[in-house]
Amino acid sequence: MLRLRVNGETYETLTESNETLLEILRERLGLTGTKHGCELGECGACTVLLDGTPVLACLVLPDQIDDAEVTTVEGLADGSVLHPLQEAFMALGASQCGYCTAGMLLSAKALLDEQPDPTREEIRAALAGNVCRCTGYASIVDAVALAAKAPKGAR
Amino acid sequence: MSTSREWVGRRLGTVPGGGEDGDGAFQVVGKAMPRVDAVSKVTGATVYADDLSFPGTLHCVLLRSPLPHARIRCIDVQEAAGLPDVVAVLTGAAMPTRFGVSPSSEEEQALAADKVRYVGEPVAAVAARDEATAREACKMIQVDYELLEPVTSIDQALEVPMDEPIHAASKDGNVHRLASLEFGDVDEGFAASDHVREDVFFYEGSNHLAMEEHSATAIFSDGQLTVWSSTQSPHSVHRALSSVLGLPMRRVRVVATPHGGGFGGKVDPCSHEIVVAKLAMITGRPVKCTLTREEVFYNHRGRHPVLMWVRTGVTQDGRIRAMHFRTALDGGAHASLGAATTYYTGALQPATYDLPAYRFEGCRVFTNKAPCGPKRGHGTPQPRFALELHLDKLAEDLGMDPVELRRRNYVRPNSRTVNGLRITSCAIEKVTDEVLAASGFSRRERRDGHGQGFAVSAYLCGAGTPMYLNRMPHSEVSLKVDRGGVTVFCGATDIGQGSDTVLATLVAEELGLERGDVRLVTGDTGLTPVDLGSYSSRVTFMAGNAAIEAARKMRATLVAAAAEHSGSRPAEMTVAGGKIGPLSFEQAVAAAEERYGTLGSVGSYAPPPSISASKYRGSAVGPSPAFSYSAAVVDLDADRVSGEVRVNKVWIAHDIGRALNPVLVRGQVEGGVYMGLGEALMEAQAYRNGLLHHPSVLEYKTPLSSDMPEIEQLLVEQPDPEGPYGAKEVGQGPLLPVVPAVVSAIHDALGVWVDEVPVTPEKILRALDAHAKGSDPRTGPRSFPEIPYPPCEKVALPDAASATL
Known part of the structure; x- marks a missing residue:
């Protein structure tokens, strides 16, 4: 068991x-x-x-x-309140077919938990193990950078 | 759920091409907003095909051929069938009817019965209580194969077959399709040219690598079959199931599940979709099959490897007088959409450049490899790559600026091409201007190891002809409105590109509602009227126009009822903000239900006949209700010592017509650029002796987040007169110019040509080595094979009346 x-x-x-x-x-x-x-x-x-x-x-x-x-x-969400990463992914279109999204969100959450104010290079490196075929990664990197700017209480 | 945090909302204005307010004339069209299914996608709530489960489901595993080419002498399933918890074992004998994505390609069997034609071809299937048991049972199936000599290259396919042709019925050995067309007098054009140049290029095949592996579940009950599948074309699967299983289409329902990526890889009806249906009929239980990643590589239907030869004659001032383009496609083991692919390798050259005389000869061969098919750009990235580099070389020959050479030959808006295509809106000049201005291409820094490349391209907004000959609409929409709400029914399939969002946006705009007020039922052949599928960048244009037609009829009904109810004139009624004139939307609906009874409206779309002016073999390929234009500049560093390339930035300008939602448009543009970079620099579905080199995500190289350069997108919004709110396609066009622009930039950086993609460091070093030794400074194919093209069909030029629109 x-x-x-x-x-x-x-x-x-x-x-x-x-x-x-x-x-x-x-x-x-x-x-x-x-x-x-x-x-x-x-x-x-x-x-x-x-x-x-x-x-x-x-x-x-x-x-x-x-x-x-x-x-x-x-x-990830707190009840009906979405995590800032989820809000940012929605707003910037970082989820298209959505199949890589769960993995991307959790890799990004681990990054932000460790490094609340990452550089774009740090974001790219943190997501380099997650393949996405829709977005070209640009909107995903933008979304993580945007989520990092959320008020601290929000995550 | 909360979706409108202020800190996010403020950022929407930063999405290129649109602000939160969009175009002031519209309520929702043109606004940067999340996709309508965004919350489900970011919370993991979206139910994809493999997430479905039904009580009592059996799991199906396919046994696949380990050999590239062999006759099947016999298949012994006795031991497998006897394994505990195995419920059914199936072989090809149970499904002899051949199928394919179009009538001209109906040569596949759901399970190979007579012979296998590629490593990975399905030969048997097991349905068992769980996947592990089914897999174990597959190992117990004994297949007695008689080896045949495999054919693994274009050259080999053109020879007389050693044993027998891959398709025994073939009259032409392993040649699948030959095309031979001439528009205008090409010989005369060459004779009148001041300079003639020939080049040879090769473009490697590649896989879609959609993140979601194909999956299908079937249930047969009460005489009705239902199949849920991650397909891009439920209509094609519907037709194939009906044909192979011998069920009338009215007894078959195909539901396209939310989709984890397609890119063309889920257009063809697939073996596993038919097998689960047959097993559900045999066992009376739900049956599911989900392919492994390795199986997806075998199922393939990816980019064709294409060898190309091009000869162009120009005058001293850079005007093209004649072009002759030859292609040879390595089709793999089955037809798929390959006949169309063959014609697509020749169809769009005249849609970009005004060619007064053009000869196209194409050839597709069968080989013992996984079947090629449609991938993003379908048959056009390969000739685009060749054509753009060829023009760069011609410009170099003439001592002319490569952009200027192109400009002198650009097609014009509202014109007719030599092969009869109708060009309407065309922002080719504008996308060129935009990308040059943003990148500073003409003032670029000239130093060894750094370069920029420019290229331009054209793409369809939907194939003008359906995949099987008929005169019915290409897309149909019905709209149900009553006191319970608004529901759009449409066969269109959201494969992640956002077609559901587009439908909701258009209907909401027409009815004065918010997008969230519009309920969507899509991609379900049992519930929705027909749409042909998500391919050829057709959905926004075709399903969008159908939705607008249905919504405008409904709007007129509601306006009439509301006017009558409130004693005002219909012309005085505004439809906006959830109100119809003085009435709320709900009150207007109630008034209309009282007045007319049940409310419903329909809309449909078929392209106008004028999109094509010429009739010839293959003339179904190329015509489209509109063309989009894209231009790219790629900036990169290339290392002379290691041969490594680092792309610094890509500028991409795209002729979108109108961006219905800039968030979705951005995703398609950047995704297209990304996939183009992958094909230019690393992606390859490559084989050794008929065996796939690397059927895994790890070894099939694609760009990762750490590899991607900055992308600057420049949207050119010149509304198309026939597009929905002026919109044109964006899903495929932006990929096309990226590949040649990369190779052109490498030439700019190092002075050598790599005339085949993917460009690898090794190929760059070989070209540099040749340069150092004083030989031709290039890597690439040296020659084009002798191909028995038939005499050219001489096609009359469109008459003068249709030449200018």
Whole structure:
């Protein structure tokens, strides 16, 4: 029996020892906001935060997450109030097809939690593991820079 | 949810091309606003195809061929079928009917029955309680193959087949399609030229790499089949399912799910979509199949590798007198849209440059590789690359400025091209002016290792002819309005480009509502009237016009009822701000329901016949209700020692007609530039002996956020007379000039030509090495193969009456 906290809620679930966090989230917990683009740790679409650190959920196994705190895209908003990153992504069109968005948002959140006032180079570097085929990354980098300017209480 | 934080709202005004207020004449058109589905997308609430689950779903895995070319002697599924929890095993014998995206391409089988033609071709399928079991069962299927010699290159495909043609029915060996057309007197044009130049170019194939892997789920119940799929064209899937499964179309419903990226890779009906449907019919249970990333590379339908030869004659003052363009396309193992692709490699040269005489010869061959098909720009990025570099070289020959040479040959607005295309709005001069002024191209810093390149291009606003011959509308909309609200029904498919947002914007504008007041039902063949799909940059223009027509009829009905109800004249009624004249929208609807009963209106769009003035083989390819123009300047540094290229900045000007929503437009422009940079510098679907080099995201190189330069977009808004509120396309055009502009900039930086993309450091170093040794300072193909083109069909020039519109 695996016990973990996802977005502040506690879950207990049976798993196979070779089941990935991605599969647990999507198939056992019904949290399909986390996406898959390769399941080999190459595209960044499944990025979630594990105890605050961005990880590729498709490469994380159950014994790495017992009693861990996982944050997924479903946990970014505070109730009906969106996270500044979500507001900025919407305003600037940083989400087009939306398939990379969950991973992008969580990589960006990890950056802003660590470095509240990043340079554009730091943003580009922090997102370099997340592939996006729609935007050309420009609006995404702009959105992260914009979110960094949000009033501190907002995030 | 909160969506209007002040700190974000203020920033919207900074979106290029529009402010928060947009054009004062409109309420929502032209305003920079988030897409209508933005909240779902940023909260993870959007339900994509693989996020769907139905109780009792079986999981399907496809067994794929490990060989590039082989006959199937027999398939033994007994052991696999006996594995516990396996519910059904399927082979091609159960689905003999061949299908394809258009009638001319109906040669694929959902599962190969007689032979396999590429590594990765599906040959059998298993439906089991879970995916792992299905995968295990696939390994137990025994396929007895008889090896055939694989054909892996254009040259090889042009030879007499060693064993047998890839498609046995073919009369022409492995040649799939030949095109041979002449417009005007080309020989005379060359004879009258002062200078004639020939060049050869190669453009490598590439994959779409949409982030979402293809996925489909089927349910068969009560005699009705429903398939949910991440498709760009539910209508094409609908037709293919009906044909292969032998069900009337009225018994089949295809729902296009919210889409994780297409770029052309989800236009063709695919094997897995038909297989899950068949398995659902056999088992009576929901069946789902989601491809792995590796399988997406095999399914492919990506950019064709194209070898090109071009010969152009010019006068001393730089006026083109004649052009002869030859292409050879490596089509892979199936037809897909390849016949159209072949013609597209020749169709748009005259839509950019005024060619008085033009000969086009095209050839597509079958090879034992994953099938090529439509990718963003469909058959036009390759000849655009060749044409623009060829013009640079011609300008160098003449000692003329490369921009000036182009300007002397630009097409004019309201004109007719030599191949019969109607050109209406055309901002080619303006996009050139804008991009030159912003980049300072003519005053660029000249130093070794630094360069700038310029290129220009044209693209369609929707294919003027449907994928199968018919005279029905290309896009249809119906509108339901009652006391419960406003709902738009349209078959158009939002693949991330924002077509739902465009439909909501146009209907809201017409009815004086906010976008959020408009409910949308799209891409569902069971509920929505037909739209042909998201391809050829057609949706804004065609579905947009259909939506406007339906909304204007509804508006007239509501205005009439409101006028009668309030005792005023219809002409006095304004429709804005949720009001129709003195009545609220709800009151006007109630008055109209009382007066007329059920309210509904429809609209449709088909391009006017005048878009094409000539009839010839292939004349269905090229005509479009409007053309967009793009120009790019690329600034880069290229290292003479390492051969590495660093792109510093891209300026892109685009002839958008009108930006219906600058947020969406920006995304398409920058995304197009990004994909162009990828194809120019790294993307390649490359093979060794019929085996794909790198079917993975890691090894298939694409630009990352850390690789991307600054992009400055310059939108030229000259409304098109027939576009919805004057809008033209933006999804594909901005990719096109980027690729040649990169290569031109490398030449500017280092003085060598790399006449094939992707440009790699190794190719640059080879060209530099040749330069140092005093030989031709270029890397690229040396020759163009002998191809048995048939005699040219001589096409009469459009008559004088239609030559000027």
